[in-house]
Amino acid sequence: MLDAYIYDGLRTPFGRHAGALAPVRPDDLLADVIRALIARNAFDPALIEDVVAGNTNQAGEDARNVARHAALLAGLPESVAGLTVNRLCGSGLAATLDAARMVTVDEGQLVIAGGVESMSRAPFVMAKAESPYSRSMPMFDSTIGARFPNPKILKQFGGDTMPETAQNVAADLDISREQADAYAAQSQRRYEEARADGFFKEEILPVDVPQGRKKPPLSVSEDEHPRPGTGVDKLAKLPAIVEGGVITAGNASGVNDGAGALIIGSRAAGEKAGIAPRARIIAGGVAGVPPRVMGLGPVHACNKVLQRAGLTLDDMDVIEINEAFAAQVLGCCKQLGLQGDDERLNPNGGAIAVGHPLGASGVRVALTALRQLERTGGRYALVSLCIGVGQGVAMLIERQA
Numbered sequence: 001m002l003d004a005y006i007y008d009g010l011r012t013p014f015g016r017h018a019g020a021l022a023p024v025r026p027d028d029l030l031a032d033v034i035r036a037l038i039a040r041n042a043f044d045p046a047l048i049e050d051v052v053a054g055n056t057n058q059a060g061e062d063a064r065n066v067a068r069h070a071a072l073l074a075g076l077p078e079s080v081a082g083l084t085v086n087r088l089c090g091s092g093l094a095a096t097l098d099a100a101r102m103v104t105v106d107e108g109q110l111v112i113a114g115g116v117e118s119m120s121r122a123p124f125v126m127a128k129a130e131s132p133y134s135r136s137m138p139m140f141d142s143t144i145g146a147r148f149p150n151p152k153i154l155k156q157f158g159g160d161t162m163p164e165t166a167q168n169v170a171a172d173l174d175i176s177r178e179q180a181d182a183y184a185a186q187s188q189r190r191y192e193e194a195r196a197d198g199f200f201k202e203e204i205l206p207v208d209v210p211q212g213r214k215k216p217p218l219s220v221s222e223d224e225h226p227r228p229g230t231g232v233d234k235l236a237k238l239p240a241i242v243e244g245g246v247i248t249a250g251n252a253s254g255v256n257d258g259a260g261a262l263i264i265g266s267r268a269a270g271e272k273a274g275i276a277p278r279a280r281i282i283a284g285g286v287a288g289v290p291p292r293v294m295g296l297g298p299v300h301a302c303n304k305v306l307q308r309a310g311l312t313l314d315d316m317d318v319i320e321i322n323e324a325f326a327a328q329v330l331g332c333c334k335q336l337g338l339q340g341d342d343e344r345l346n347p348n349g350g351a352i353a354v355g356h357p358l359g360a361s362g363v364r365v366a367l368t369a370l371r372q373l374e375r376t377g378g379r380y381a382l383v384s385l386c387i388g389v390g391q392g393v394a395m396l397i398e399r400q401a
Contacts, residue, residue, distance in 0.1 A: 001308065002284060004100035004264050005277035006397065009367040010037050010205045011260030014355040015120070016224040017143075021257040022120035023209055026055070026062040029259040030116040031073035036205050037112070037261050038074065042273045049108025050081045052099045053261075054091025054115035056358040058084070059142040060123040066116060089324065090286075090385045090393035091115055092260065092362025097284035097395055099264040109269040114261035115364075117357035119143050121257075143255060144358075145388075157291045162388060163252065166325035167245040169295045173331045177246040180326040181235040183340050184251035184352050187323055191349025192228040199348055199375070203367055225254045225355035251326035256355035260363035279370045279381075279397040283308040289390045295328030297392025298384035299335040305382065305394045313337065316344060317378025320365040322385040323350035332386075347372055361385060366395065373399040 010033050015021030021029070030053060038045055053067035068082025087094040092115025099111035122143040130136065140147030145161060153159075160168065170180065194200060200223070208217035230250065238248040270277050285308060287300035298321050306312060313319070313336060321329050323346065330340050338345060348368060351361060362385055369381035384394035 002100045002104045002281045004103035004281045005267060005270060005400070006279040006281065006370060007263040007265055007270060007275055007277055008037060008041055009203065009260065009262040009363070009370065011203055011360065011364055011367060012207050012258050013204050013220050014223045014225055014256045014258040014357055015220065016355070017255040018120050019224045019257070020209055020218065020220045021207060024118070024207065026116045026118040026121065026259070027066050027069040027073055029118065029207070029257070030066065030070035030114055030261065032207060033205055033259050033261045034070060034074035034076070034112055034114065037263060038076070041263060042275060043110055043263065043269070046077050046079065047269065048076060048080045048110045048112060049102060050083055051076070051112040051114065052083045052085060052095040054085050054087065054095040054359040054362055056086060056088050056091055056117055057122045057142055058086060059125050061121060062116065062118070067114070070116070087391065087393060088388040089322065089356070089358050090362055090387040090391065091359040092364070093366060093383065093385055093393050093395055094362065096262060096264065096362060096366055100281040100284065103264055103266050110263065110265040112261055113264050113363065114259065115360040115362055116259035117359040118257045119255045119357060160292050162324065163241040163247045165292060165294045166247050166252070166327045167242040168292050169331040170246045170327040172293065173334050175246065175327045175330050179330060180246045180251040181232045183326040183330055184235055185230060185232050186341065187346065187349045187352040188227055188230045190347060191226050191353035194348035195226070203371055223354050225256055226353045246327055247325060251352065253324050253351035253356035256357040258355070258357035258360045260360045260367060262363060262367065277400045278374070279399050282396045282398055284395045286391060286393045289392065291390035294388055294390045295324060295386045296331055296335060297386045297390065298332050298394060299392065301392035301394035302336065302382055302384050305396050309396050311380065311396070316380050316382045317376065318347065318369045318372045318381035319344045320346055320369045320381065320383040322356070322361055322365055323352045324356065324386050326352060328386055362393070366397070370397060370399070
């Protein structure tokens, strides 16, 4: 069991690939959020032990420990350390759990947990020559997916792309194109309803994007990826990514840019600063699954976490399963005994609508789940993400009155 508290959280808007946030470096994106979060809370920055940030790419401007760079750019004291965590799509939530563990074992009163990804700015990466005068030049786009894969891994576990893993889930569990499209339309609809109600305003920090010397900065204050009005009729017209399959661009998450951060601390730290905690982190867990069905990782991680907390799925008021793919979420639902239209499941839409900047998504689902508990007066929320190469991560939180 964990004993750590979430005091506050913020995130940037999530931008489309090559969209409004593309000109902003990932370390600057994360620094902006941390700076604003610290400024609006009365905690002494000198008491922060560490900044733990999830990041998946780490091949370009986010290399060499983006958490440490963001902490320095945010103006935190040099005494505050930085650690970058890479659990692929689960990195932001893994960072949050690492922060909670630090607090639980009294190795820090306050820790900033965060995540960031600029998929727009992810570079191409090129291997060194294997021999003198070689004319071979292997190159990979580091935006998403494997680069320089180990042939032994490919031979033993295959080399399925992310859409192919989702198609495997759909085939194994008899999930149809119609079901996947219906779920995707639901995500878009729920997101738009929440946006129209003003739900996201309190969690989004507007980002000022430079436009050159002759124009003022562009203030980006809303998520770019959602497509309101997207229904099953439009989705049905999209071609399948995997030939003959159910996965399309419309029932999958996006390629996005964004950052988020949470203040994690002990109860004593809050009492000292006169700040009440918003949620308690009760338990966390990870699990491995076959890489070919990586999307089912949340099932096993969620079951572990529920068992550790002594609770059941029926006790949950909010359930967030990151929407890497509609078919993947529906596969998890089948194995967890949930219905895809359960009102507790991703009640404000998910990554199909809002987008999935890999390292930041774990922080987003945790923050959104917490705010949904506050909105509805619920007590418990379970949040989880699937992870490439076959893993799942989950966390259980309890709202504090």
